[in-house]
Amino acid sequence: MLNKSKGNMYEFITHTWNTVKGKCPHDCSYCYMKRWGKLNPVRFDKKELKEFDRDIKKYGNDNFIFVGSSCDMFAPDIPHEWILETLHKCFAADNDYFFQSKNPFRFRDFEFPKKSSFCTTIETNRFYMDIMGNTPEPHERAFSLPFNNYITIEPVMDFDLEEMIILIKLSSPKQVNIGADTGKNGLPEPSKEKIISLIEGLNEFTIVHKKSNLKRLLK
Secondary structure (H helix, E strand, C coil), X not given: CCEECCCCCCCCCCEEECCEECCCCCCCCCCHHHHCCCCCXXXXXXXXXXXXXXXXXXXXXXXXXXXXXXXXXXXXXCCHHXXXXXXXXXXXXXXXXXXXXXXXXXXXXXXXXXXXXXXXXXXXXXXXXXXXXCCCCHHHHHCCCCCCEEEEECCCCCCXXXXXXXXXXXXXXXXXXXXXXXXXXXXXXXXXXXXXXXXXXXXXXXXXXXXXXXXXXXX
């Protein structure tokens, strides 16, 4: 069903919707779903398709819906037809849609509703293999984003300042969201001074949104 957005979600998102559920194939060590014990095998929940129709009648259009907020719907192992069935429902309702993936190459394999936005996570310019699991390296994600895109730096991990700014600038994001680790995962985190310098550098070419959980690192 459509769930109203709450907690540490993007400020512009009104609802989330998940047809693909279970353990994300990327298997990042810090995934918040692991803390909730969501380790069932990945699956496609067809009930969500009928419930989407019901909820659109309830909430109407003009919502901003994050499709696939709990499991990366565009991970390589997700069947093509699951994504097609989900997008088919999106085309039928006149909302804004938000799609986020650490495998943004796959965005190019599908057609999306006109009012769609795209996002990828770039926690750092470095590749921490033990933390990032089966994800593509950050520079590969950055170069694969289509138009109308966002970048999320969450959870921010220690980075090389100049390389990080160049990497994000090449993606031409309309907005960059920066957040910290809220799960006490013991990640390698940058200093306050480094984060401030990153924000100043990004502000020269895009909008920077500091998520509320970043306050811990800026004290």
